[in-house]
Amino acid sequence: MTSKSLDAMVGARIFFKCENLQKTGSFKIRGATNAIFSLSDQEISRGIVTQSSGNHGAAVACAAAWRGVPAWIVMPKNAAAVKRLAIEGYGGRVTLCEPTMTSRNEASHRIQAETGALMIHPYDDDRVIAGQATAGKEFLEEIGDLDAVFAPVSGGGLLSGTCLGAKGVRPQVQVFGCEPAQADDAYRSLETGTLQTLDSSNTIADGLRASLSPRTFAILRENVNAILRVSEVEIIAATRLVWERMKIIVEPSSAVAIAPLLKEGGVAGLGLPSRPDGDRWKLGVIFSGGNVDLSALPF
Amino acid sequence: MTSKSLDAMVGARIFFKCENLQKTGSFKIRGATNAIFSLSDQEISRGIVTQSSGNHGAAVACAAAWRGVPAWIVMPKNAAAVKRLAIEGYGGRVTLCEPTMTSRNEASHRIQAETGALMIHPYDDDRVIAGQATAGKEFLEEIGDLDAVFAPVSGGGLLSGTCLGAKGVRPQVQVFGCEPAQADDAYRSLETGTLQTLDSSNTIADGLRASLSPRTFAILRENVNAILRVSEVEIIAATRLVWERMKIIVEPSSAVAIAPLLKEGGVAGLGLPSRPDGDRWKLGVIFSGGNVDLSALPF
Numbered sequence: 001m002t003s004k005s006l007d008a009m010v011g012a013r014i015f016f017k018c019e020n021l022q023k024t025g026s027f028k029i030r031g032a033t034n035a036i037f038s039l040s041d042q043e044i045s046r047g048i049v050t051q052s053s054g055n056h057g058a059a060v061a062c063a064a065a066w067r068g069v070p071a072w073i074v075m076p077k078n079a080a081a082v083k084r085l086a087i088e089g090y091g092g093r094v095t096l097c098e099p100t101m102t103s104r105n106e107a108s109h110r111i112q113a114e115t116g117a118l119m120i121h122p123y124d125d126d127r128v129i130a131g132q133a134t135a136g137k138e139f140l141e142e143i144g145d146l147d148a149v150f151a152p153v154s155g156g157g158l159l160s161g162t163c164l165g166a167k168g169v170r171p172q173v174q175v176f177g178c179e180p181a182q183a184d185d186a187y188r189s190l191e192t193g194t195l196q197t198l199d200s201s202n203t204i205a206d207g208l209r210a211s212l213s214p215r216t217f218a219i220l221r222e223n224v225n226a227i228l229r230v231s232e233v234e235i236i237a238a239t240r241l242v243w244e245r246m247k248i249i250v251e252p253s254s255a256v257a258i259a260p261l262l263k264e265g266g267v268a269g270l271g272l273p274s275r276p277d278g279d280r281w282k283l284g285v286i287f288s289g290g291n292v293d294l295s296a297l298p299f
Numbered sequence: 300m301t302s303k304s305l306d307a308m309v310g311a312r313i314f315f316k317c318e319n320l321q322k323t324g325s326f327k328i329r330g331a332t333n334a335i336f337s338l339s340d341q342e343i344s345r346g347i348v349t350q351s352s353g354n355h356g357a358a359v360a361c362a363a364a365w366r367g368v369p370a371w372i373v374m375p376k377n378a379a380a381v382k383r384l385a386i387e388g389y390g391g392r393v394t395l396c397e398p399t400m401t402s403r404n405e406a407s408h409r410i411q412a413e414t415g416a417l418m419i420h421p422y423d424d425d426r427v428i429a430g431q432a433t434a435g436k437e438f439l440e441e442i443g444d445l446d447a448v449f450a451p452v453s454g455g456g457l458l459s460g461t462c463l464g465a466k467g468v469r470p471q472v473q474v475f476g477c478e479p480a481q482a483d484d485a486y487r488s489l490e491t492g493t494l495q496t497l498d499s500s501n502t503i504a505d506g507l508r509a510s511l512s513p514r515t516f517a518i519l520r521e522n523v524n525a526i527l528r529v530s531e532v533e534i535i536a537a538t539r540l541v542w543e544r545m546k547i548i549v550e551p552s553s554a555v556a557i558a559p560l561l562k563e564g565g566v567a568g569l570g571l572p573s574r575p576d577g578d579r580w581k582l583g584v585i586f587s588g589g590n591v592d593l594s595a596l597p598f
Contacts, residue, residue, distance in 0.1 A: 248546060
């Protein structure tokens with residue numbers, strides 16, 4: 001999608017990859033599908049298990065249903081009811097646990113032991129990253145001369161995939177990760193050169209509360225151009241702006257990818273090379289998802 | 300757009316014409332553009348005036364700017380601030396009046412007298428109706444074997460245009476108008492055979508509070524298959540469902556066009572003929588606009 005009014009605000013030509021309109025409402029279906037359809041009939045015969053309070057859980061439930069195998073989704077008790085309903089709507093079998101890492105791990109290990117189901121990690125998995133990479137690949141195949149692509153970063157599955165997919169098609173394209181300042185482990189990891197984790201975060205961008213894994217960190221160190229941080233106020237304002245101007249529902253986690261461009265001088269500050277055609281930069285923004293609890297909007 | 304989950308709920312194959320994604324956020328730009336570009340340079344030299352608290356005002360302001368002439372928009376004092384800002388953003392010159400018909404008419408006649416601007420009525424105008432008709436025409440050109448098309452009805456510009464545009468391409472397509480039960484002047488007009496007006500209505504579908512004109516009534520009597528009425532609760536539930544499942548922002552006035560199909564037995568009750576291919580009906584739904592005040596949502 002495009003938006004003349006957002007172009008005018010940002011001073012560039014922006015192309016939006018709308019993964020909010022994707023099956024299950026987020027890009028996560030790309031990685032889940034690729035992982036689940038990469039397995040042999042024998043490997044997958046006992047089904048799939050994963051831990052997720054959100055989009056990855058719905059994607060795994062949906063992709064498992066397409067493959068015709070059961071999916072167990074471990075989610076914390078305090079996850080939003082609409083997310084549980086969505087997962088069950090795709091045929092996922094929900095197991096509730098306490099909202100702690102220990103409880104989540106215990107529950108999923110118990111399910112693995114009892115059922116023989118395979119675990120599919122939301123991002124620390126090459127097949128998942130390769131699946132997410134298709135968004136950036138499609139983007140550059142469609143808009144061949146993008147100067148830069150912007151994607152949100154949490155565990156780094158989408159961002160590392162975007163680096164590989166977009167730069168695989170056009171090596172000179174720059175890729176920027178966008179992150180809430182309140183959950184800036186990716187920024188700190190790249191600054192310090194060592195993997196930083198996030199103790200906890202309450203950012204409104206609830207899809208961006210995870211930390212990089214060694215696998216995604218290694219890909220980002222090699223390939224990402226920079227990580228851009230935005231405040232909670234900027235995230236909420238960007239979310240609302242997209243809803244009002246583009247008439248599409250994006251999660252706050254998605255709006256994080258446009259928020260840095262809406263800052264005063266945001267684009268000029270990136271140091272992008274001038275275009276050979278002398279025209280305004282062509283920028284790609286990946287909206288990662290659109291699953292929002294309409295009963296709890298920040299505006 | 301299409302939605303597998305809405306198809307499953309309704310028991311049909313539904314195609315959505317998303318005028319919420321149209322320039323200025325509604326179908327109104329079709330009629331305004333056609334009317335304004337139908338005028339000679341001399342006719343239009345003094346500009347355009349219209350009365351509108353909403354989407355028609357924004358459309359006229361935008362189309363007048365494209366034509367390079369001034370547009371005066373008379374709106375009631377109590378119109379939402381965001382609508383005024385949108386109109387001014389397109390370069391429209393807003394004149395506020397009291398929220399009464401008398402005050403609106405006085406203000407627009409005064410502007411006509413002072414400036415020589417031409418009045419463009421929101422729907423009682425053949426050029427406007429012809430412009431709105433392009434939505435239904437495009438719909439049938441794209442999905443050639445639709446069994447029926449559903450559009451909201453207020454003053455009847457969109458619905459009468461849809462009858463002409465859709466049946467012009469495919470005479471056997473059925474066209475249904477959808478209307479809030481709280482503002483059912485079109486239903487009552489067609490039932491009684493005489494033009495009924497609406498004293499006032501407070502329906503949440505704020506784009507559907509106008510009454511038919513003799514011109515639109517005459518077209519509907521000849522061409523529309525039926526008017527379907529929905530309650531306020533059904534409108535709000537349909538709006539929320541579209542937001543949640545389709546991830547697009549539609550006004551309650553838009554959701555009125557899908558709400559009748561979501562009722563138990565809603566489609567079967569229409570008496571549509573079976574398809575030659577024996578498959579489920581193919582239905583077209585026109586989402587008329589997406590301009591919503593996000594500060595005043597009904598959920």
